[in-house]
């Protein structure tokens with residue numbers, strides 16, 4: 465019996481008159497990898513920001529482990545085991561790789577942070593070779609790895625990834641998805657937002673399709689990847 | 703040779719003071735995206751702290767420590783009282799508020815202390831001259847070089863070696879992401895103001911040591927210099943503020959040497975002309991940054 469970790473219920477997000485997210489509901493169970501796919505402007509990032517507490521929730525609720533997330537500040541999210549690797553990577557450009565990782569683990573006690581830092585540097589050799597390099601000078605792929613490694617510092621229960629493959633070369637995209645798969649196998653619960661529909665359906669357990677602020681399809685990722693309409697809308701040209 | 707040594711000392715002591723002030727401005731700018739115009743008045747606060755403690759018979763070094771700490775506390779108080787209620791407003795509102803604070807402080811100093819200048823007795827190790835062979839060196843300048851470099855190294859160690867310092871830089875780099883990593887916004891803003899106040903306090907001590915007095919508008923001139931320094935150096939990057947401060951020191955000292963005696967009064971004008979020429983070539987300062995201010 466799977467325990468529901470994240471429960472989003474009739475969530476609405478609006479920016480002034482613009483309703484970016486309208487009445488959406490979805491769940492992520494413990495240990496699951498769930499993906500939300502959809503075109504530009506569908507409301508994916510707004511949904512994630514609402515979960516993180518970076519955007520106000522206009523209506524509905526977001527629960528994590530049964531607790532109302534609207535009641536906790538952005539800063540409190542890591543303590544709950546929730547962390548997000550944001551859209552566009554957003555590494556701390558003028559901090560070194562090592563300092564980026566330390567910032568990611570800032571809520572850990574110092575000794576624990578050092579241990580995690582060591583583990584990350586070993587897990588990501590491309591970062592290990594560049595610990596003292598300024599993050600802004602890393603390549604896009606390296607920055608993405610750093611953004612994920614930074615999120616992993618706290619050993620999250622729930623990892624949110626916003627378009628981790630955006631703007632990366634095909635070979636790097638493959639590496640990123642391999643990493644996501646590995647993390648999933650290690651038992652991290654993951655909510656993955658992507659526009660690379662094919663690859664995200666291949667790694668995910670379940671998927672939701674968003675269009676213009678609504679969830680228009682949901683189901684097992686394996687089923688959706690066989691679905692004719694999904695093929696036409698998202699996979700046809702690709 | 704003597705000229706060269708004296709020139710170098712002028713550059714380093716002026717530059718060091720400007721760098722500290724500019725760094726203070728940049729620290730707050732990095733988080734909140736506005737230039738705190740009341741920064742110079744923190745120097746004045748430090749000056750009056752020094753004045754009253756010395757008048758009460760507190761030994762100079764102790765008085766200096768307390769006065770610098772007072773400037774730090776004043777900066778934190780300024781944030782709590784005036785800037786925090788405006789959190790989330792545009793940087794422009796914060797900038798205008800800082801003008802108001804500066805004005806209010808000037809007037810308060812005039813009314814509650816005195817519109818006139820108050821003398822501050824400077825101990826002998828901080829004033830007068832010493833000689834190396836046939837080179838005369840102002841002790842205040844030497845002390846200010848030592849103090850500003852010690853402060854710069856201390857600050858550098860703090861922001862690169864301690865976890866809280868790294869957190870502060872992360873917050874300056876991307877406040878939203880930093881917060882989502884658990885870095886507390888209020889704490890960081892308090893820390894930034896506290897640091898900027900301490901830096902203003904240290905600069906004030908060096909400023910006063912070379913002038914021996916404090917008066918209500920004392921902070922204005924150094925504040926303008928610090929503004930020039932951050933504009934030269936590029937905003938929101940501590941390295942830029944550092945370079946800007948020293949470059950301004952170099953410019954001022956150079957004009958002091960180059961300009962014939964009767965034209966020395968035009969030194970600031972010459973500096974500003976150079977600055978305009980410089981900005982026409984590099985509109986974003988020495989180090990161009992496009993860091994996003996936080997809301």
Ligand SMILES: Nc1ncnc2c1ncn2[C@@H]1O[C@H](COP(=O)(O)OP(=O)(O)OP(=O)(O)O)[C@@H](O)[C@H]1O
Pocket residue numbers: 479482483484502503504505506507508509510511551659
């Ligand atoms: N801060 C904001 N203010 C106003 N409108 C916004 C804001 N953020 C997003 N929007 C609008 O909300 C809608 C959804 O945007 P959102 O970023 O959530 O989409 P997305 O699915 O993440 O798109 P993408 O794939 O391009 O990242 C868009 O129409 C966008 O213009």
Ligand SMILES: [Mg+2]
Pocket residue numbers: 508509510551626
């Ligand atoms: Mg998005």
